[in-house]
Amino acid sequence: xxxxxxxxxxxxxxxxxxxxxxxxxxxxxxxxxxxxxxxxxxxxxxxxxxxxxxxxxxxxxxxxxxxxxxxxxxxxxxxxxx
Amino acid sequence: xxxxxxxxxxxxxxxxxxxxxxxxxxxxxxxxxxxxxxxxxxxxxxxxxxxxxxxxxxxxxxxxxxxxxxxxxxxxxxxxxxxxxxxxxxxxxxxxxxxxxxxxxxxxxxxxxxxxxxxxxxxxxxxxxxxxxxxxxxxxxxxxxxxxxxxxxxxxxxxxxxxxxxxxxxxxxxxxxxxxxxxxxxxxxxxxxxxxxxxxxxxxxxxxxxxxxxxxxxxxxxxxxxxxxxxxxxxxxxxxxxxxxxxxxxxxxxxxxxxxxxxxxxxxxxxxxxxxxxxxxxxxxxxxxxxxxxxxxxxxxxxxxxxxxxxxxxxxxxxxxxxxxxxxxxxxxxxxxxxxxxxxxxxxxxxxxxxxxxxxxxxxxxxxxxxxxxxxxxxxxxxxxxxxxxxxxxxxxxxxxxxxxxxxxxxxxxxxxxxxxxxxxxxxxxxxxxxxxxxxxxxxxxxxxxxxxxxxxxxxxxxxxxxxxxxxxxxxxxxxxxxxxxxxxxxxxxxxxxxxxxxxxxxxxxxxxxxxxxxxxxxxxxxxxxxxxxxxxx
Numbered sequence: 001x002x003x004x005x006x007x008x009x010x011x012x013x014x015x016x017x018x019x020x021x022x023x024x025x026x027x028x029x030x031x032x033x034x035x036x037x038x039x040x041x042x043x044x045x046x047x048x049x050x051x052x053x054x055x056x057x058x059x060x061x062x063x064x065x066x067x068x069x070x071x072x073x074x075x076x077x078x079x080x081x082x
Numbered sequence: 083x084x085x086x087x088x089x090x091x092x093x094x095x096x097x098x099x100x101x102x103x104x105x106x107x108x109x110x111x112x113x114x115x116x117x118x119x120x121x122x123x124x125x126x127x128x129x130x131x132x133x134x135x136x137x138x139x140x141x142x143x144x145x146x147x148x149x150x151x152x153x154x155x156x157x158x159x160x161x162x163x164x165x166x167x168x169x170x171x172x173x174x175x176x177x178x179x180x181x182x183x184x185x186x187x188x189x190x191x192x193x194x195x196x197x198x199x200x201x202x203x204x205x206x207x208x209x210x211x212x213x214x215x216x217x218x219x220x221x222x223x224x225x226x227x228x229x230x231x232x233x234x235x236x237x238x239x240x241x242x243x244x245x246x247x248x249x250x251x252x253x254x255x256x257x258x259x260x261x262x263x264x265x266x267x268x269x270x271x272x273x274x275x276x277x278x279x280x281x282x283x284x285x286x287x288x289x290x291x292x293x294x295x296x297x298x299x300x301x302x303x304x305x306x307x308x309x310x311x312x313x314x315x316x317x318x319x320x321x322x323x324x325x326x327x328x329x330x331x332x333x334x335x336x337x338x339x340x341x342x343x344x345x346x347x348x349x350x351x352x353x354x355x356x357x358x359x360x361x362x363x364x365x366x367x368x369x370x371x372x373x374x375x376x377x378x379x380x381x382x383x384x385x386x387x388x389x390x391x392x393x394x395x396x397x398x399x400x401x402x403x404x405x406x407x408x409x410x411x412x413x414x415x416x417x418x419x420x421x422x423x424x425x426x427x428x429x430x431x432x433x434x435x436x437x438x439x440x441x442x443x444x445x446x447x448x449x450x451x452x453x454x455x456x457x458x459x460x461x462x463x464x465x466x467x468x469x470x471x472x473x474x475x476x477x478x479x480x481x482x483x484x485x486x487x488x489x490x491x492x493x494x495x496x497x498x499x500x501x502x503x504x505x506x507x508x509x510x511x512x513x514x515x516x517x518x519x520x521x522x523x524x525x526x527x528x529x530x531x532x533x534x535x536x537x538x539x540x541x542x543x544x545x546x547x548x549x550x551x552x553x554x555x556x557x558x559x560x561x562x563x564x565x566x567x568x569x570x571x572x573x574x575x576x577x578x579x580x581x582x583x584x585x586x587x588x589x590x591x592x593x594x595x596x597x598x599x600x601x602x603x604x605x606x607x608x609x610x611x612x613x614x615x616x617x618x619x620x
Contacts, residue, residue, distance in 0.1 A: 017549070017585045018571060040514065040545045043328045043352040047544070059358040064329045 004053075004081075005074045011048045012070060015041055028071040042067050049073060055080050096466055096474065098481035100274075104437055104459035111284070111435030111461070113276035118253055119194045119245035121276060121314050126153030129317050132291060135310075136321040139183040140229050147183075149317070152190075159191025159231045167222050171196035171246040174255070176220035177228065178202045178211075179301045181324045186300065186310065188228040193253060196246035197221075200255040200267070203301040209577045214257060218267060218468065249273045250465060256303050258399045259510060259519035267468035268399045270303070278402040278462040279311040281434040283318075285407050286342060286370075290317030293365065295340035297323035297331075297349075298515070304373060307403035308344045328352040332360065339363035346515030347376045350384055350392065351545050360388045368393045372404065373515035374547045375426070375503060382422035391417060396429035396503065398485055400477065402462045405438055406430045409497050416496035428492065428500045436460040438501060440491050445480040450491040453504055457482035486510075509603070511540035511548045513581040523550055523574075523582050524601075530573045532562035537593040538584065539607045552584040553610050554620060555592055567620040587620040588613040 005028065012032065013023045020036035032042065046067060050057060057080065066076050102110050115121040125134075130150030138144050147155070163169040175192045179185040179201050192199045200220055202211060215223060224231070247253065253272045257265040288294075296309035300322070313320040321338055326349050335343060335357075343366070345353075350371055369384070372395040381392045395407035408421065408430035420428045432438040439447045440454040448454045463483050466474035477484055486508040492500050509520040520538040527536035535555040540548040554570075556562040567587045574583045590613050594605035 018580070018583060019568075022568075039326060039328050040348060040352055043355045044545050047355050057358065059332070062329055062332070062356045062358060064327075067329075 004077050005070065007052060008049065008070055008073050008077065011052055012037075012045060012073075015045045015048055017041070026070065028074070029069050031068055032070070033068070045073070049077065053077050053081060095478040095481050096463075099459045099478050099483055100461055100463050100465070101459075102435075102461050104481075105435060106437070109432075109434050109437075111277050111280050113273070113280050115276055116248040117193070117196075117245045117251075117272045118275055118311070118314075119190070119247075121279075122149075122153050122156065122190060122194075125314050125317065126150045129290060132317055133319045134313060135183075135186065136319070137181065137183050137186060138324055145183050149314075152187075155187050156190035156194055159187050160194035162231055163191055163195050163197075163222075169195045169197050169222060171251075173197040173221040174200055174218070176200040176202055176215060176218070176223045178204050178223070178225040179299075180204050181297070181300055181305075181322050184229045184231070186322075188224050188231055189300070189306075189310070191231065192224075193247070194245055196251070198247075198252040198255055198269075201301050201306070202257070203299065203579070205299075205579060207576050207578065210579070214265070218255070247272060252465070254303070254306065255468060256399045259517045259522060264522070265519070266470060266473055268303075268464045269466055269468050270399075270402050271465050274402045274462050274464060275307065275311055276315075277435050277460070278307055278404065278433070279315045281436065281462065282308065282312040282404060283316040284434050285404075285410075286312075287410065288312065288316035288318050288341070291319060292316070292341040293319045293321055293338060294342050294344065295321045295323070295335065295338055296344040297326045298344060298346065299325070302516075303399045303403055304346075304515075305344070308370070326352070328356050332357040335366070336361050336363055339365045341365050341367060343369045345369050345371045346373045347371055347380060347547050348374070348514045348545055350376065350380050354380065354383055354387060355545075357387065362389055366390055368410065370395060370407075372396060374512035378422055378424050378427050381427055385417075385422060392421065394421070394427055394429050396487075396501070397433075400464045400483060400485075401436065401458050402464070404433050405436045405458050405462070406432055406501055408500075413496055416494065420494060420497060420500060424502075426502050426504065428494075428497070428502050429489075431498055431500050433462070436462050439482065440489060440501075441480075441482065445482075448490075450493045450499065453488055453490045455507060456485040456487045456489045456501065456503070458485065459483065511538075511550055513548055513550065514546050516579065516581045518550060518579075518582045520550070523552065523578065523584065526574050526578050526582075527552060527554055527570070527584075529577070530565075530570055532557050532559065532565045533570070535593045537601050537606045537610075539603065539610055541585070543585075546581075549585040550582060551586040551588075551610050551614075553588050553590040553593060553606060553613065555590060565620065570620065586610075586614060588618045589620050590618070 126149045134149045250271045252269045254270040298305040368391045393408045395404045397404040406429045437459040442454045488505040489503040511518045523538045524536045538552045543549045594602040
């Protein structure tokens, strides 16, 4: 465990203000949209992820798919930190 | 059936406020058409082949309709409404409107018959919708079945010719959250719709064939007027997306190359977050934002990132759409002074056809620099609140429409008289550009079993603009002690729009109230903050 996934999860819990299921039940591959993230909450998560990991994401990173699940975000962060 | 006449009761004050002569002669706007339908007919006759609307339909197909094609389709819908449903002048049709072709056709089809359209949001919870429909008693409700009225390109020339509704007859009805616990219904007559659309086109200098990009919901006034009515007046090409999809928006703007994008501050913030290495499309002169206050920093960051100016405007459903907007083509120094480096960015100057003033508590106009209530006069105003002469009379006290917003006039050497909003008299929050009545949320909370009393406040949020936070007082019952925030939110979602559901719920021993029972708002805000710090979340 490199801690990235845990940090991503913590940010997601922080950003999702109206979860439709308990954050303990969120799985890494489950769609964030199904947990109560709407489009603006996902954008908020983009902002927090960039701050947390001091990333400067590129146009090609800004897709719904890159922020569709906790695992996808973890993957993106790892690839940009590498 | 009630409420079929233009709102009566407060007539003299309303008539005085809505007179074209309430506005200086050189700034008057007199539309050339008696009705919205007549405007569409003339537009379809003069530029039948120019594109009017790019929009998705319910099968998921993306459609482009010229003015001529759109007119023919709306006329066919009108024929069916008349023939099959008996819809005509002085009838009312509720339309649960989505940003799709079926809804837009139905909207204009209803207007063609002379009936009024009561617009409802598809996102309203069923209980709330049922209450609104019961209160406003439409002759017909077009929901998902609006699709049944969709006809393929009609065969012959449309029979729908003459629209019996004119001038002060109601055209559009919208709910608006006021300072009370029940939404009021604003009646916008044809004349107000047309006057405001002409003013919009004049202000933004729209030319035939120019593209307008929008994604705000047409169940609200802003998108109906900005994205559907103004393009009819100017002959513009409206591109209406189903919703705000932030990850797709940069590409859409770069590829569609619109002249103008209509936004709200939440969308500006979202676009700032996701638009990397923007390529400014050559046609884009500015983005327009309204419905909630834009932060100076957001305007500054947006202009720095994209080199596209942000034009802020201001208006209420009661004033049809925009009452003010930042003048175009300001020198760079004036733009910085009024928008990006201002403490509070200006909402701009009065729109053509509307007089805007700042008045004191006794109703007298105040000089520039003095803070008072923003008031409007002119033919863009509503005729009143449906079936509510008392609220209408209060809103039009002294022959001016009282916005409930506080602000001041500023004399600027380049922009002339512009306005700055500084506060609100009404207990409302603006979440994602949608108006939320704190009292309606409080009413919703106390309807939840186990909650004895409740008070709400607004708090700032980086993307939503504002959000609702709430203090609740629980009953002294074991069941109340077991109440969770998730359970309360679930209950509220059944009766309130999602934006109105509180982000934070704290438990407090009592709500601070005056001897007459009114909530002491500043004390409540402090109380919520204190209990949040102490970890008293529900």
